[in-house]
Amino acid sequence: MRVNTQSVNFNVDQELVNFIQRRMNKLEHFYDRVVCSDVYLKVQKTSAKENKVVEVKVCVPGDEFVVKKQCKTxxxxxxxxxxxxQRVLLKRKSKLRAHI
Incomplete structure (x- = not known):
């Protein structure tokens, strides 16, 4: 799967990019028709500890899923x-099987 990783207002190190690639490749075990995915990494300028934001957009034929999470790392x-x-892709896969 092709994974595009973009960081906003900071430079991302290669170790984090490799980690993201490994995690995104695991999604193909649950739904094999994933075309591509875009990962956006952002650091919010707040005093809270949970200021790291990850937004993931996954493209599958006929649809697009977006998930946004905010954590400490x-x-x-x-x-x-x-x-x-994983939950979203499994749900989509079960819906497609129901129509066959």
Missing amino acids: FEEAVDNATESL
Whole structure:
């Protein structure tokens, strides 16, 4: 799967990009028709500890899913976002099977 990672107002290190790629590749186990995904990393300028925002957009044929998570670290936010996407993709897969 092609994963486009974009960071807003900071430079992302290669280790984080590799982590995101591994997590996003796991989504193909749940739904094999994922075309591409875009991951946006943002740091909000607030005094709160949970200021890391990850927004993931996944493109599948005929639809597009967007999940946004805010956590203390980017790794935690990516994990939470991929868990949410797993549920969404499994739900879509079961709906498609029901129509066959």
